[in-house]
Amino acid sequence: MKIYGFVRGGLDYDDDSAPARSRSSIAFLPALSVIPMIQHEGAAARPVVAIGDYVEEGMVIGRAESKGAANVHAPVPGRVLRSVLWRMSDGRTSEALVVRLGGGFAKLGKRKELFSWNGLAPSDLQRLIAERGVTQLENPGRPVAEIVAAVRAAARKTTVVATLVFDDPWLVADWAVSEERTDDIAEGLAIVIKAAGSAVAAVAVSARDRQLGARLVSSIERFGISAHLVTVRDRYPQRNSRELDYSLRLFEKKNGIEFGAIVPFSPSTLAAVYDAVRANVPLLERYVAVGGSAVKRPAVLRLRIGARIGDAIAECGGFLEEPRRIVVGSPLTGSAVSDLDVPVTKTTFAVAALTDCQIRGSVVRACINCGSCRRVCPVGLDPERLHKLALLGLYEQAKSDGALSCHGCGCCATVCPSRLPLRATIALCAANGRRA
């Protein structure tokens, strides 16, 4: 793992234990799927099937009935064995249905039938996206139908941005989707633009992937939409809303244009919108980067929602050595889990099994006042001070020292030689500061 800090914050972050950039492979279907009724930051869906029921692939098994909730579909056909209370990787508890694989597939292996959406009204497109359970495929995982509804209701100039920004090697699954499904992503973006009543599109792309961005722009133009190609720097973090906004506003100024409000979508989310509307397929699977120095053959896998992360690691040849820490998401920002039964959800873009040497030892020591955390913080915060205020419970003080502007990039914790969990304590500070 190579890490270099920059004077104005951020890191040049590389990790050769993440899967290399290559095509995805389809994983075996799991014999048992654990399908949580909540897979993102919003509210839970209500289960609409009973224990013992047979469910078809793609059938609605959880119905969204409140704001922030998203429909949940059966990722595989089979029998509902039981309902369990499941502790999610982010610490929340959710009801989950356990389905044993069995019976025939309604979607898998069948030729995709494509449906025209040109004649549909924005509200019809929104309804289709909601019905098929499409959320953002990364945190916070807001339902896409709610995002487009909010844009339409605001009735102001808005630019829909496809974020081909790969500032973290653990975003390789999104890179693979972009390479393999460029035209689908372009059409997904055209659908979102129509559903949101917006007219402007942009593609934000990491400097080294400019060609990929240019390919997406010309594919978007097939729909009569002109898209701006905005190049962002390669160093981490560039994909956070704050940094992305900064790059886009700079582009606006330089080119004398006006983006208005900016609504970013990841390539995986736009591909899911395409599947939902064009191919009538709900959100059943996603691309996931599975790797880390403890894993034999890191790879980008196409995994069904509900597959266990243990099965995903087995698909990559299993462990080379016992992992010291397993993280769902990027090691920079993800959540550590202690259970290989944790299921892949709509927002799981990576699973990293890390060895002791990769996490540079896990013994936390006292701060040595080296100042590294201050140097890398892109927001200009003092992570060391915020960490101390959090430990003392001085949340009001932390709030006035800027804790609420921390966007959780994890740069500070990554460079800290004392292994202090700065990101986690500052997040706690921010949560308590918001309540204070």
Ligand code: SF4
């Ligand atoms: S996690 Fe927060 S405090 Fe730490 S570097 Fe990122 S923005 Fe700064």
Ligand code: SF4
């Ligand atoms: S990087 Fe860690 S050891 Fe260095 S000043 Fe920050 S908290 Fe202290």
